[in-house]
Amino acid sequence: MRDQVRGLVFDKDGTLFDFNATWSAWCHGFILGLAEGDPARAEALAERLGYELEKRRFLKTSPVIAGTMEFVVQAALGVRPEFGEARLRRHIVASTSAAPQVEAAPLIALLDRLRAGGLVLGVATNDSEAPARVHLERAGVIDRFAFIAGYDSGHGAKPTPGMLLAFSAATGIPPEACAMIGDSVHDLASGRAAGMTTIGVLTGPASAEDLAPHADAVLPDIGALPAWLGLAE
Incomplete structure (x- = not known):
């Protein structure tokens, strides 16, 4: 199986970048900022996002872990409806794009080694494509990927297989010669649905x-x- 793999599709959050190290700090600041000093608002938004404010960590059941930005937008709208969806969406895109990303492993060296081994690389994330590109650019690795898609790139969101099948179509590598690497059941379910090898990682x-x-x-x-x-080696 592994000796037939020619394409690797990576999830982003929790896979290329450590999930808790990256997004717990962002979520804490996002909640407090949106609450504007109101403890009841902060607790309501934390509950909607599946986040423990005191411990500064996500619950394992948090929909944010494998969900798209649409869930965060709707959760925020439920607590601050007066802001309006468009304003909240702009704020969330800006804040997530600016969030410092903590690499799960030294990415430049790792991705160069994989490419030197003849592997073609892609990214399939339930984040928006634009912030994903910002994060990869900031890490200095965007040019290592032959394909980058977010939930809003026109291929659907995980756990459906659309992004992974689009990677295969774009690269000419059949799904059975590809592996999906991710930190969530959603990631692996999308890989299975696409007919790819599935590899879980424990950085989510x-x-x-x-x-x-x-x-x-x-x-x-x-x-x-x-x-x-x-x-x-």
Whole structure:
């Protein structure tokens, strides 16, 4: 199986970038900023987002983990309807684009090694495409990817397989010769639906026990990919 893999499709949040290290700080600031000093508003928004304010962490059941920006927009709108959807959407896009990303492994060295091994790389994220491109550009790796799609790129959102099938179409690599790498059940379900090998990583909120039923392999992080693929040092 692994010796037939020629294309790798990465989730972004929780896979290329450590989920909690990146998004817990953003969510804490986002909630407090939107609440504008009102503790009741802050608690209401935290509950909607599945976030523990005191512990500064997401619940494992948080819809934010695998959901799209649309969920965050609607959650915020439910607490601050007077802001209006358009204003909230602009604020969320700006704040998520500016959020510092913590790499799950040193990305430049890792991605260059994978490409040197003949692998074609892509990104399929339930984030919007525009912030995703900002994050990849800031990390200095956007040019390592032959394909980048977000939930709003026209291929649908995970767990449907549209983004992954679009990667195959764009690169000419059949799904059975590709692997989907992600930190959530949504990621792996999309890979299975597309007919790809599925690889779970533990740099998101899900545990190995959560991912194992949906994965052909579970790795600690994407830094373990070269060894799993059998790439020479």
